[in-house]
Amino acid sequence: MAVKNPSIYLKMKVLGAIDIAPGRTRDQRVRSVAEMTFLDEEGNQYRFTWRTIQTWYYRYKNYGITGMDASPRADKGKPRKITPEEVLEAINQALPHFRQKEPDKNKNHTWPPNKTAIYRFCIEKGLLQANQIARNTFSRMVEKYELLKPDPSESNKRRLAFSMQYANQLWQADTMFGPHIGGKQTKLIAFIDDASRVLCHGEFFLEENTDTMIRALRSAFYKRGLPEQLLVDNGSIYCSQEITLICARVGCILRHTAVRDASAKGKIERFFR
Template structure:
């Protein structure tokens, strides 16, 4: 079983050390664990059965909770974040996100093909000029496909994903980033990134906007706009990218009482609603004769398309 997420650790700590967390983190109204002393509370919390981000039941020993508290007290949220190699899953020239975008752009060529393999997809990416062979070797492509589960979903699994849907609006938002067109920016060309939140039940676009960078600050900006427009969702479902796993997003969701969950590792296809919206954007919006002279112009056209055509 994988290590508990930062969000789950913060939930446990908010029960165990209410006064400390409230003062230092400003989490707002937090439930108190029974017990007169800190030691009594921590032992009572150790008996609680928790549900992690994947829906699995978890219990933590009082020693583990004390360790989290010590690290949080001395290092803040950074102290309870999982230790992950900074270069894990990265290449020098092509990021995993760019590779997924490249695959999505060529898959339509294989819709009528009964069978195809990773080599066929790689060759098509190179032929279309989406990524050059110098920047992406075939062995690197195969390794990324294996590590991130790209092109591995079966038809049966896809049907199961399509059947899944929340019943009510704001039960669940799906969020993700799409690499968009190149725009003029400070005298050069730079690829814009579309960050979007979509409501799982209604398919309403809570908010979508293009940015220069897929950063945490960009994500916080769009989340703020989405919250103003649609209110607070019960759950937010995102991938494991650095901005979506950031402590800023973790703390915001904890303060709002919104459950933050991440897609299983190597299972990017599980965000089916937002991925299908991105396909619609590529086919129906990016194919238009767009004004790409600035980021503002691109966002104005995108907002108009979402409100009038989507």
């Protein structure tokens, strides 16, 4: 079956097969992969010519996963050091502090507090790093994505309960701020199984980056096996090239929720409470 624009998931799945395909040289292994059939996210079967696979291989080798697509970057014009999801998470951690100082929001108080005050609090408490996001960038992001505006659809949005039938069909993953240790904010990375509600793995780290995410994901795989799907938000560690490649190689579909839709991962959010 021909496909005009294969997904990154499908391309990485094809490239992941090169390492285990029969053949002494890479060219022989690429030709062997061209004889294989691959399934996309929807279960459709595809085969690709060895020239196409070779082109993908060289693009990935020279430009990384962002070079796999000939179209312009999807994040053009957007900040690449920090995502709106991470900024929103920091804001949600900071707002209770201002609510305690201003218990009566109806008496000559400005609510929500101004963006500069929130930004300074986030920097002081280590919720954000000044080298990741400047104050002006923070203000622009808050205005563009309306991060301080209550979401009127959230209270009226109808959430239908759903659950997978079997264990390991779907995992949910997320990060939560933990206690301060030695003056540093810890982060909890956790995975929960959708069907059984079993905590596959949870671990505190002093740093939230790709390396710690890989360590946590590896531990979850060793404990509970491989899930068919992994549901995460749009945080930078969940959108990284390494995690996308790992999921593609093990045959796990990596799914992302919409921005500001934490309820989509209701089970892991409930666990964090």
